[in-house]
Amino acid sequence: MKDVGVVSYGAYVPHFRIVPEEIGKVWGVDGKAMGKGLMISSKSVPAPDEDTITIAVEAARNMMRRCAVDPKDIGALYVGSESHPYAVKPSGTIVAEAIEAAPDLTVADFEFACKAGTAAIQACMGLVGGGLVKYAVAIGADTSQGAPGDALEYSASAGGAAFLIGAQDVIATMDNTYSYTTDTPDFWRREGQRYPRHGGRFTGEPAYFRHVMSGGKGLLERTGMSPEDYTYAVFHQPNGKFPTRVAKQLGFSPEQTKAGLLVPQIGNTYSGAVPLGLAAVLDEAEPGDRIFAVAYGSGAGSDAFDITVTDEMATFRRDASPTMNELMASPKYIDYATYAKFKGKIAKERD
Amino acid sequence: MATAPRYWRENPSRYNMVGFKCNNCGKYYFPPRIICPLCHRKSVGKTEPVKLKGTGAIFSFTEVHEGMDEHYVQKPYIVAMVELEEGAKVTGQVIDCDACDLSIGTKVRATLRKLSEEGSAGVIHYGYKFVPVRENGERPGDE
Ligand SMILES: [Zn+2]
Numbered sequence: 130m131k132d133v134g135v136v137s138y139g140a141y142v143p144h145f146r147i148v149p150e151e152i153g154k155v156w157g158v159d160g161k162a163m164g165k166g167l168m169i170s171s172k173s174v175p176a177p178d179e180d181t182i183t184i185a186v187e188a189a190r191n192m193m194r195r196c197a198v199d200p201k202d203i204g205a206l207y208v209g210s211e212s213h214p215y216a217v218k219p220s221g222t223i224v225a226e227a228i229e230a231a232p233d234l235t236v237a238d239f240e241f242a243c244k245a246g247t248a249a250i251q252a253c254m255g256l257v258g259g260g261l262v263k264y265a266v267a268i269g270a271d272t273s274q275g276a277p278g279d280a281l282e283y284s285a286s287a288g289g290a291a292f293l294i295g296a297q298d299v300i301a302t303m304d305n306t307y308s309y310t311t312d313t314p315d316f317w318r319r320e321g322q323r324y325p326r327h328g329g330r331f332t333g334e335p336a337y338f339r340h341v342m343s344g345g346k347g348l349l350e351r352t353g354m355s356p357e358d359y360t361y362a363v364f365h366q367p368n369g370k371f372p373t374r375v376a377k378q379l380g381f382s383p384e385q386t387k388a389g390l391l392v393p394q395i396g397n398t399y400s401g402a403v404p405l406g407l408a409a410v411l412d413e414a415e416p417g418d419r420i421f422a423v424a425y426g427s428g429a430g431s432d433a434f435d436i437t438v439t440d441e442m443a444t445f446r447r448d449a450s451p452t453m454n455e456l457m458a459s460p461k462y463i464d465y466a467t468y469a470k471f472k473g474k475i476a477k478e479r480d
Numbered sequence: 481m482a483t484a485p486r487y488w489r490e491n492p493s494r495y496n497m498v499g500f501k502c503n504n505c506g507k508y509y510f511p512p513r514i515i516c517p518l519c520h521r522k523s524v525g526k527t528e529p530v531k532l533k534g535t536g537a538i539f540s541f542t543e544v545h546e547g548m549d550e551h552y553v554q555k556p557y558i559v560a561m562v563e564l565e566e567g568a569k570v571t572g573q574v575i576d577c578d579a580c581d582l583s584i585g586t587k588v589r590a591t592l593r594k595l596s597e598e599g600s601a602g603v604i605h606y607g608y609k610f611v612p613v614r615e616n617g618e619r620p621g622d623e
Contacts, residue, residue, distance in 0.1 A: 144576040176575060177553040178593040182606065186592045214604055223606060227495045227592055229531075459614070461576070470553055477552055 130258040134299030134439070135292050136198060139191025139450050140408040141184050141270075142288040142395055145174040146460040147468045149283050155465045156278045163283050168369020172286035172396025174463060175272045177471050179287070181210045182220045184401075185270040186227040188291040191450035192266070193228055198293060203230040204262025207252055208238050209245025209269045210289075210400045211318070211325075224268065234262075242316060243365055244426030245269060246290070246400040251432060253294040254303055264295045271399035276324035277474055284368055286396030290404035300442045301411065301420070305352050305435040309343040316427035327427075336429050337371050338378075344423045344431030345379045352435050356380035360418035363389035363406035365425035367397045381421070388413055389422075394457050407436075409453035414438045487605050494607035497532040497590055499568055508532065508566035534590030534608065536564035543579040550596045562588055562610055573609045587613040 148171045153160020164170055175184070185208050193200060208220040221236035239245040239252070246269015253265035270289025275281030294303070315336035318325035328336075341364060349355065356362070362381040364372035369392050376386045389406035391398075398405055403424035410420055420436040469475045490511070492498050499510035503526040504519040510532060516523035541560035544551075551557050551573075558574040560582070574588060588610040595605045 176593075178575065178595075178609070180594060180604075182604075183592050183594060186606075190592075223495075226491060227606075229496060 131260060131296040132302060133254045133257045133294055133296050134302035135411070135436075136264065136295040136297070136299055137192045137196035137293040137445075138290060138408050138411055139188045139193070139195065140288070140290040140405055140453055140456060141187035141191060142398075142405070142453075142456045143173045143175045143179055143184070144461055145176060145471070146171040146395075146462050147174050147465070148462065151465050151468075152282055160283070166370070167284055168373070168393055169284055169396055170393050171460070171462070172284060173288055173398070173460070174468055174471055175287040177473075179272065180214045181208070181212045181270045181272055181289070182214055182223050184272065184287060184289040185210075185220060185224045185268045185291065188268060188270060188289045189224055189228050189266060192291040192293055194449045195446045196293065198264055198295070200228050200230040201233065203228075203234055203264045203266055203293075205235045205253060205256050205265035206230060207236070207249035207265075207267050209241070209247070209249040209267070210238065210271050211240060211242055211245065212272045212274070212399070213238050213240075216320070230266070241430060242426035242428050243271075243367070243397075243399045243402055244424040244430060244432050246404045247422075247424035247432040247434070248426075250292055250294065250303075250434075251306055251308070253292070254306065257294050257296055264293055267292050267294060269400040269402075269404035271401050273397065273399040274324055274472065277469075279324070281325070281327070284392075284397040286398050288395060288398035288401040288405050290401060290408040292404065292407075298441055299439055300445045301414070301436050301438045303434060304437055305348060307344060307348040307351055307433045308430060309340055309347055309433075310430035311340070313340075313427075313429035315429055332427075333371075336427060337365070337367065337425055338375060340429050340431040341365065341375045341423050341425050342378060344425075344433040345375070345421070348421075348423075348433035348435055354419075354435065356385070356421070358419055359385060359421040361388055361410045361414065361420045362386050363403055363410060363420065363422040365423065365431075366390060366392035366402050366406065369393050391453065391457070405453065411438075412447065412452040412454070414442065416440045416442050487603070494595075495592060497534045497570075497608055498529050499532045499566070500527050501530045502527050508564070508568040510564070510568040510570045530566075532564050532566050532568060534564070535613070536562045536570075536588060538574070538582060538584055538586045538588060539563040539569060540584065541574065541579070541582055558582065560588070560610065575609050575611055577612050581612060589613050
């Protein structure tokens with residue numbers, strides 16, 4: 130196996146936001162208190178002409194702008210999402226065409242709730258490490274939906290990030306990865322159903338916490354590393370509470386998790402969550418920094434990563450694309466009626 | 481269904497702003513053509529497809545209040561003629577902004593968005609639209 134790592138990365142978050150007070154107002158709920166409990170002060174909302182494909186394309190183009198890699202050298206492209214616009218026709222076909230990587234590559238869509246993007250990263254690590262392809266692209270992107278009035282409506286948002294995985298000129302090496310998977314019915318969506326269902330009490334302790342803890346501990350045990358060896362830590366962030374608590378339980382400090390905790394500003398971007406958190410960390414990381422990351426996907430499983438920033442980062446063209454801070458700056462806030470229209474929750478009668 | 485093949489053939493230019501350059505007069509055009517509208521026969525064999533950068537400035541724009549029904553969710557929406565850096569002029573929707581944010585000369589860059597869908601079961605068409613490049617550097621576009 131060759132050593133593999135991140136050659137470039139790019140992120141994207143839609144321009145629009147809604148605040149929890151605005152959602153609570155409609156459903157007779159104290160939205161402010163709800164937002165406080167979830168540690169979410171606003172969530173991103175995709176424009177009506179945005180979907181997982183357009184978000185993935187924007188993230189992938191931001192990734193390509195930061196490097197000099199010829200898109201024709203990309204041998205694999207995987208898009209992880211739970212909101213692929215087509216049930217049959219891979220999102221990746223359009224993304225590959227839009228970054229001019231087609232047609233000499235393999236493409237597939239990945240699904241594993243919120244960790245589909247990190248599952249794609251692992252597949253890319255394998256293909257590059259095994260020498261099957263020179264470069265591979267892994268994207269995690271979602272435009273997640275919460276049913277109107279459901280608790281998820283306060284958090285479910287949109288965004289995505291793309292990673293170019295390769296073996297040369299890497300800005301960060303992917304030193305180790307470990308996954309932990311069980312059959313846990315905490316959250317699901319049946320084929321043809323518009324909104325997901327969640328197993329109420331199943332969602333916390335036996336799902337998120339058990340899997341993120343096991344994934345995190347499993348990686349630390351296998352690498353012989355300890356939390357204080359890391360500069361940064363990123364955890365799946367369905368709200369602000371869960372990652373904060375799990376970080377503490379694993380032994381990470383708020384200083385380590387701060388840079389990668391985006392949920393207070395943009396909500397839960399599902400498959401985009403850990404990829405965007407990693408992008409935010411890479412925006413400020415310096416050579417030698419170590420990054421610990423654990424993604425979580427309902428159903429359920431976790432993917433943990435041990436990453437080291439290399440000297441290449443010093444000359445990396447970060448400013449060729451917007452950073453997470455730039456992407457999150459000066460959003461446009463919308464009211465619930467506009468939000469409902471944008472998300473197709475209300476539609477005009479048409480013939 | 482009927483329009484899917486026509487859209488499909490135009491996807492490279494629609495996704496990646498592939499235009500064309502006439503090597504007789506040196507001008508760029510979008511969308512691609514067979515011959516140069518200036519040089520006519522003199523351009524035969526002297527044209528090549530070229531990927532345009534997708535960055536430019538608003539040449540003219542209008543806010544559409546009674547437009548295509550498929551854009552009803554975005555009404556009123558903005559359509560602009562954009563003068564690309566290479567000199568070609570392209571018409572497209574300008575998004576993620578209000579008309580009051582724009583003026584002649586506002587810098588924009590191309591992005592990929594949904595253009596239309598053939599009903600809830602049909603093909604989704606994607607293509608370029610333009611977003612303003614924030615002058616304060618908050619959303620820089622292509623170099
Ligand atoms: Zn000419």
